[in-house]
Amino acid sequence: MKKDLIAELGRALWQAGNGAAAVDPAAADQLDDLGLAYAVESTTRALALAAGDRVIGYKIGLTSQPARDAFGAGEPTAGHLLAGRLLEDGRPLATAGLFEPKVEVEISFVLGEALPGPNVSAQDVHSATAVVAPAFEFVDSRWRGGARTLPMLVADNTNAARAVLGSGVALPADLSEITATLSIGSRTVPGSATAVMGDPADAVAWLARHLLRSGTRLEAGDIVLSGTLCAPTAIRAGDRLVADLGELGRIAICVS
Numbered sequence: 001m002k003k004d005l006i007a008e009l010g011r012a013l014w015q016a017g018n019g020a021a022a023v024d025p026a027a028a029d030q031l032d033d034l035g036l037a038y039a040v041e042s043t044t045r046a047l048a049l050a051a052g053d054r055v056i057g058y059k060i061g062l063t064s065q066p067a068r069d070a071f072g073a074g075e076p077t078a079g080h081l082l083a084g085r086l087l088e089d090g091r092p093l094a095t096a097g098l099f100e101p102k103v104e105v106e107i108s109f110v111l112g113e114a115l116p117g118p119n120v121s122a123q124d125v126h127s128a129t130a131v132v133a134p135a136f137e138f139v140d141s142r143w144r145g146g147a148r149t150l151p152m153l154v155a156d157n158t159n160a161a162r163a164v165l166g167s168g169v170a171l172p173a174d175l176s177e178i179t180a181t182l183s184i185g186s187r188t189v190p191g192s193a194t195a196v197m198g199d200p201a202d203a204v205a206w207l208a209r210h211l212l213r214s215g216t217r218l219e220a221g222d223i224v225l226s227g228t229l230c231a232p233t234a235i236r237a238g239d240r241l242v243a244d245l246g247e248l249g250r251i252a253i254c255v256s
Contacts, residue, residue, distance in 0.1 A: 005030055010043025013156050016142035017044075022099055025143050028152050037154035038214070044157055045080050056223055057081040058211070059137060060203050061158035063196045063227025071150040076203065078210055079158035081223055087164040092256040093138060095237050098161060101140045103235050104228035105180045105191055105243040107200045108135040108165050115218040120208035122201035128218075129201075131168030132175075134243055134251040137225050138162040139232060163225060166251035175200050180229040183242045191230030200226035 009031065012023045031037060045055065061077040062068045068076070087093060095101060112130030140161035147153040172178070176199045180191035197203045203226045208218045218224070235241065239255040 002036065006036065006039045006043055009040045009155060010047065013040065013142045014044045014047040017097075017161070019097055022144035023142055025145060025148055025152070028143070028149070028155070031149070031151045031155060034151055034154055037151035040155035041079065041157050048082055048084070053082045053084040055080050056083045056086065056221075057225070058207055058218070058222065059158060059160050059163075059225040060207050060227045061153070063200075063203050071147075071153060073150050075210075076197070076206060076227070077150075077154050077158045078207055079154075079160045081160065081163060081225065085160070085162050086223075087162055087253070089164055089166060089251070091164075092254045093162060093164070093235075094256050095235075098138070098140045099142070100146070101138050101161060101235055102232040103182070103184075103241055104137040104139060104232050105182050105189075105230040105245070106135045106137050106225045106228055107175065107178065107193060107196070107245070107248065108133045108163075109171075109200075109204055109224040109226060110168060111218055111220055111222045111224070113220050115204075115208040116212075118209065118212055120205045122199060122205050125201040125204045125208070126171060128220075129171045132171050132248060133168045134166040134180075134245040134248050135225060136164050136241065136243065136251060136253060137228070138235075164251065164253055165223070166249055169248055172247060178229070178245055178248060180243055180245045182230045182233065183244075184233065184235065184239050189230045189233050191228070193229055195229055196227035203227050
């Protein structure tokens with residue numbers, strides 16, 4: 001019964017991310033624990049791989065305490081990043097096929113070395129990181145009306161939809177000092193790296209330890225979207241988004 005549930009939900013969510021209708025939240029009535037939810041997320045990843053996509057890294061969600069409180073979560077969540085969902089810098093974001101997209105401003109890590117140990121620390125992350133870059137993550141729920149529970153969020157790959165990375169720079173000694181400003185036309189949204197578990201390097205260290213529980217590790221070349229500095233903000237066609245992360249640089253994209 002559980003295997004059937006995992007397969008059915010995984011396929012429904014994957015199809016919803018590829019042009020089908022959003023999934024009825026009633027289908028998640030038996031999705032009652034995180035083990036099942038991560039199994040559904042793994043199914044969506046397997047379907048993407050079977051369709052010719054590839055995993056190029058990971059994303060971390062619920063990295064702020066208010067976000068965790070909203071879902072009753074004791075720790076962040078993790079999802080995968082697909083090559084087919086990573087946009088080229090300078091190309092527009094097409095909203096066609098998305099339901100209610102929001103933008104997040106993030107610091108992306110590109111690893112130069114693997115992070116294999118069970119006690120990975122922020123200092124280990126600093127040592128293993130090749131570059132960091134400003135990034136936009138575009139999140140979207142494949143559940144109709146959005147995820148209502150923590151297992152629903154996790155099963156849907158923690159709302160991962162699209163992402164774009166700016167130019168890489170050397171990792172600063174103290175990421176917690178980084179602030180961000182997201183501009184959408186005349187609107188501005190402030191943000192800070194301290195919203196990401198106090199320091200985004202701590203979030204990446206958490207991810208390394210989390211993945212190890214299922215026998216996976218962060219590898220050299222992996223991209224990690226470490227969590228949003230700004231509140232997730234709704235976007236629509238016609239918007240131009242600009243994020244300024246100070247010494248990490250700027251990133252901009254148009255929404256079509």
